[in-house]
Structures are given as C-alpha cells and as structure tokens.
Amino acid sequence: MKQGMEIGQTASFSFYVTSDMFAQFEGEVVHEAYATVSMVYHMEWAARQLILPYLEEHEEGIGGSVKVRHLAPTTKGTKVTVKATLTTLKDNIVTAKTEAWNEKGLIGSGEVIQLILPKKQIADKINASL
Template sequence: MKNGLSLGDSAVIETTVTEEMFAQFEGVVVHPAYSTVSMVYHMEWAARKLILPYLEEQEEGVGGAVSLKHVGMATLGSNIRIEAVVSELTPGRVLAKVEVRHGNRVIGLGEVKQIILNKQLIQEKLTPHVF
C-alpha cells in the first residue's frame, strides 16, 4: 500500500433506502425496511473507500471479516449515512469501525477487516488447478 492512510481517517457513503434494500428472501419481502444484508454491503463499501486511494496498481483489497449489530430500523425513502473510520493498521490489513445512521439515530455498528493482497495471488487462488 502507498503511504498516507492513517488511524482516524474516514470515508462516508450516503444513500436512500429503496425497495431493493428491503429485508427479503428469494424475492419475498419479509418487512419493508432496510435489511441487514444491505447494511453489510454499505459497511463494506464505506470501508473499501478508505483503502482505494492507497492501493498500488498490483494490489487489491479483499474482505477478511465483517461484524455488525443492526440496532434500528429505516423505511422506504429514509436517508442513511454510513461512516467508516480506520481503527487499526497492520501490514497487509486495515480494520475500520463503521457506524450507520438514519438521521441522528444510530441503526448499525460494526467493524470491517480488509486484507491487502497482490492481484496475481488472488487470481492464482481463483484459478482451478487441473492435476
């Protein structure tokens, strides 16, 4: 990774809850509210925004872990703000604390770990080996 990413750096995503973000399984809506699956996606996206400016051309970030508590609801049309803050930096790893808000209410808290790998190594692991 390039130098410059520091503890406390942050990245923000803002979005509006759509029907596609509702809690649903196999296309059947369980309830018309912002789903945990959508929250995970947005948390990972915000954390990814932290590392993008610092990746070398041959590097990529991969998800290492996500933990979250979904503690509040948001309905159709609600404005959501997701903020990721670098909380730990080690060689090849970035940990971010993430907070999801609907207005001034916290509706989600969590952490996202990203592992920085060489793109060639990732490709080798994805390529089936024939013996």
C-alpha cells in the same frame, strides 16, 4: 500499498433507502425495511473507500471479516449515512469501525477487516478453488 493511510481517517456517504434494500429472501420481501445484508454491503463499501487511494496498480483489497449489529429499523425513503473510520493498520491488514445512522440516530455498528494483497495472489487462490 502506497504511503499515507493513517489511523482515524474516515470515509462516508449517504443514500435513501429503496425497496431493493428491503429484507428479502428468494425475491420475497420479508419486511419493508432496510435489510441487514444491505447494511453490510454499505459498511463494506464505506470501508473500501478508505483503501482505494492507497492501492498500488498490482494490488487489490479483499474482505477478511465483517461484524455488524443491526440496531434499529429504517423504512423506504429514509436518508441513511454510513461512515467507516480506520482503527488499525497492521502490515497489509486494514480494520475499520463502521456506523450507520438515520435521522433518529444510530441504526447499526460494526467492523470491517480487509487485506491488501497482490492481484495475482488473489487470482491464484480463486483459480486453485475451481
């Protein structure tokens, strides 16, 4: 891992909720609102933005844990901003606090833990599970 990653660093992005982000199972929409699974994806993506500049060519980040609280619904066309803040860096373990907001306020909060490992080690573990 390259030097320079520091506690307090942030990454964020915004988007508008689309129908493919709705709560659905097996292609059937349950609620016409931003799904928890979409929120998890966006929180993981924000946290990944924290590590990308610091990965060496032979390294990759892999998910270790995700905790999310979905606090409020958000409908199609609503702007959402997701932010990740680096809270802990211990050896190769990176922890980020995550939050999502719409124009009315906080809609979700959580934590994403990533491990930075050699690509070969990840590939070996995947191949061993086949």
